[in-house]
Amino acid sequence: MDTNRRNFLKVAGLSTLAGLGGTAVVDRLVTGAGMAQASTEAGHGAEHAAPAKAGANRYGMVIDIKKFYQDPSLGEKAIHACHQVHNVPNFQDKRDEIKWIWMTKFENAFPEKPNLYRDEATATNTLPILCNHCDNPPCVRACPTKATFRYEDGIIGMDYHRCIGCRFCMAACPYGSRSFNWRDPRPFIAHVNQDYPSRTRGVVEKCNFCVELVQAGKLPACVEAVSDSKALVFGNLNDPNSEIRKILKEAHTIQRNPSLGTLPSVFYIV
Amino acid sequence: MFEKALKGNNYYWMWLAFLGFFIAVAAVCYLRQYFYGLGLTGMTRDVSWGIYISQFTFLVGVAAGGVMLVLPYYIHNFKAFGKITILGEFLAIASLLMCMMFIMADLGQPLRGLNVLFYPTPHSMLFWDMCVLWGYLLLNALCGWVILTAERKQVHPPKWIYFFVYLSIPFAFSIHTVTAMLYCGLPGRHFWLSAIVAPRFLASAFAAGPALIVVMALILKRVANFDAGKQAIDKMVTIITYAAIANMFFVGLEFFVGFYSDIPGHKHTLQYLFFGLEHHGHVYNNLVPFMWGFVVLFLVGIALITHPRTRRENDLWLGLGCASIFLAFWLDKGIGFVLGGFVPTPTEEIVEYYPTFNEIFITIGVWAAGFFILTILYKIAIGVEHEIEA
Numbered sequence: 001m002d003t004n005r006r007n008f009l010k011v012a013g014l015s016t017l018a019g020l021g022g023t024a025v026v027d028r029l030v031t032g033a034g035m036a037q038a039s040t041e042a043g044h045g046a047e048h049a050a051p052a053k054a055g056a057n058r059y060g061m062v063i064d065i066k067k068f069y070q071d072p073s074l075g076e077k078a079i080h081a082c083h084q085v086h087n088v089p090n091f092q093d094k095r096d097e098i099k100w101i102w103m104t105k106f107e108n109a110f111p112e113k114p115n116l117y118r119d120e121a122t123a124t125n126t127l128p129i130l131c132n133h134c135d136n137p138p139c140v141r142a143c144p145t146k147a148t149f150r151y152e153d154g155i156i157g158m159d160y161h162r163c164i165g166c167r168f169c170m171a172a173c174p175y176g177s178r179s180f181n182w183r184d185p186r187p188f189i190a191h192v193n194q195d196y197p198s199r200t201r202g203v204v205e206k207c208n209f210c211v212e213l214v215q216a217g218k219l220p221a222c223v224e225a226v227s228d229s230k231a232l233v234f235g236n237l238n239d240p241n242s243e244i245r246k247i248l249k250e251a252h253t254i255q256r257n258p259s260l261g262t263l264p265s266v267f268y269i270v
Numbered sequence: 271m272f273e274k275a276l277k278g279n280n281y282y283w284m285w286l287a288f289l290g291f292f293i294a295v296a297a298v299c300y301l302r303q304y305f306y307g308l309g310l311t312g313m314t315r316d317v318s319w320g321i322y323i324s325q326f327t328f329l330v331g332v333a334a335g336g337v338m339l340v341l342p343y344y345i346h347n348f349k350a351f352g353k354i355t356i357l358g359e360f361l362a363i364a365s366l367l368m369c370m371m372f373i374m375a376d377l378g379q380p381l382r383g384l385n386v387l388f389y390p391t392p393h394s395m396l397f398w399d400m401c402v403l404w405g406y407l408l409l410n411a412l413c414g415w416v417i418l419t420a421e422r423k424q425v426h427p428p429k430w431i432y433f434f435v436y437l438s439i440p441f442a443f444s445i446h447t448v449t450a451m452l453y454c455g456l457p458g459r460h461f462w463l464s465a466i467v468a469p470r471f472l473a474s475a476f477a478a479g480p481a482l483i484v485v486m487a488l489i490l491k492r493v494a495n496f497d498a499g500k501q502a503i504d505k506m507v508t509i510i511t512y513a514a515i516a517n518m519f520f521v522g523l524e525f526f527v528g529f530y531s532d533i534p535g536h537k538h539t540l541q542y543l544f545f546g547l548e549h550h551g552h553v554y555n556n557l558v559p560f561m562w563g564f565v566v567l568f569l570v571g572i573a574l575i576t577h578p579r580t581r582r583e584n585d586l587w588l589g590l591g592c593a594s595i596f597l598a599f600w601l602d603k604g605i606g607f608v609l610g611g612f613v614p615t616p617t618e619e620i621v622e623y624y625p626t627f628n629e630i631f632i633t634i635g636v637w638a639a640g641f642f643i644l645t646i647l648y649k650i651a652i653g654v655e656h657e658i659e660a
Contacts, residue, residue, distance in 0.1 A: 170318040184307060
């Protein structure tokens with residue numbers, strides 16, 4: 001009888017464990033099916049693709065490069081809107097420069113895609129780059145105080161009051177998306193937006209995907225500024241019915257240096 | 271024991287006043303930087319770490335180098351080092367204090383430094399670096415002080431101290447390993463993203479640290495009537511020789527991987543550092559003289575410390591040889607490694623870094639402060655030594 005009881009307990013215990021583990025796996029599969037696997041083309045780093053939480057949002061952006069090539073004024077509009085809303089200072093000296101979103105050539109945005117025989121449009125025009133809001137952000141890993149962190153909706157934010165200004169995140173960011181306040185920025189802000197804090201000297205800042213607007217149900221400032229053209233599309237990557245997911249389904253998109261496994265949330269239609 | 275630092279001849283006080291002058295200049299420069307911001311340095315958003323962090327990196331190595339005396343003495347019972355292990359321990363203390371000063375000088379918001387403690391973040395290598403640096407500093411202060419006190423009373427050091435002495439050995443290795451991990455774990459920085467960074471750091475540390483100690487010992491022999499002993503110096507020179515060659519071997523391996531694989535990203539920084547990097551018709555090469563200075567000084571140094579005549583028969587040549595090695599590895603790690611890693615930028619542009627005068631004076635001042643502390647510590651150690659002899 002003793003052995004029977006022992007065996008029963010063994011089997012019962014094991015099956016309970018299996019049941020617990022099993023449901024977890026099933027849950028993961030079910031939720032995973034709807035999630036955007038912002039994986040890389042080469043498949044590197046796909047194991048990091050674990051989405052934050054079931055049902056959570058994960059914000060991303062699609063940038064239609066061709067539209068920026070056709071209408072260079074779009075870039076200016078987006079930059080202006082962004083820098084206006086976020087009190088980004090305008091320094092004359094390039095060494096003090098702070099930028100959240102800016103225009104650059106394809107070869108600078110995608111240095112890992114060199115091409116000796118580039119088409120003329122790609123060689124001469126510029127496209128916008130900004131923080132990629134990586135799903136696996138090296139800056140968050142490097143920060144010693146959690147001053148840069150990942151919101152549950154995938155946006156990478158900054159706590160300007162906690163940042164000690166060590167600039168480890170700037171060394172860690174493989175996209176050069178971060179800027180530092182080398183001096184007091186306030187005298188260099190033309191029009192102060194009272195709805196968003198200006199920064200003090202000695203802290204790092206970068207694009208925040210307009211988290212303060214997005215979480216209030218609005219669109220990011222740059223997206224809003226070029227909304228007529230649809231050159232920038234912002235949305236929830238975890239919602240299979242969102243506009244951004246529809247675009248991602250239809251168009252071939254690329255990400256900046258995806259082989260690093262950072263899983264960028266910004267996609268480019270070439 | 272501090273009273274020993276308060277009695278000295280004129281040269282002692284002149285030397286301290288000389289260092290004090292640079293410390294005072296640096297204090298003024300630091301205040302300027304504090305009230306203006308780090309914009310007073312030559313750093314930019316593209317080269318976001320400058321000579322403060324590169325000095326820090328080099329000095330962590332100097333601090334770790336002290337273990338090359340502690341390890342043979344306590345693990346292998348190499349008696350000849352008995353008299354000078356204290357020099358290694360006190361050098362570690364001075365170097366670590368310099369490291370901390372450089373970190374503070376580099377912080378954009380120094381008053382928030384304690385946030386690293388208030389919000390401990392184990393996934394950040396900087397957090398671990400803080401832990402091991404403070405740990406090693408406290409261990410060296412504790413071991414150095416307790417053993418020197420025992421020596422003064424001419425009794426055996428208490429048994430419990432050996433636990434901390436042995437603990438300090440892995441700590442020495444860890445401080446430089448973790449410092450290497452600040453760099454070698456960052457994606458997208460090809461030059462730093464190399465598994466050999468930590469071994470290379472250790473090799474150059476185990477050459478540069480002891481090289482400085484040999485120079486110090488030779489100076490102390492002349493000015494403070496303190497003889498480290500021929501056997502101890504000779505053994506240290508052997509350690510320096512092998513460690514220095516190991517460092518050069520590792521540098522060579524970096525070259526092989528970069529140039530034989532011919533992957534542009536792996537070559538760019540080496541090209542920039544040693545030959546100049548051409549980009550859109552302009553050649554960027556502001557670090558090239560430093561890197562060739564590094565190679566030449568290494569060759570000069572290694573020749574002087576290995577040739578029997580310069581090594582054993584003449585203190586001056588030996589001292590110059592060790593100074594060359596120290597300076598060579600300072601150029602390698604205290605200039606080239608950190609600054610080079612930012613070229614090219616992640617968006618394949620090239621921005622060169624030139625430190626400003628304000629920044630250079632602060633840097634000199636921190637070095638002066640380190641040597642000030644070192645002088646006082648050595649004065650105490652040698653004072654105790656002379657007291658026993660008397």
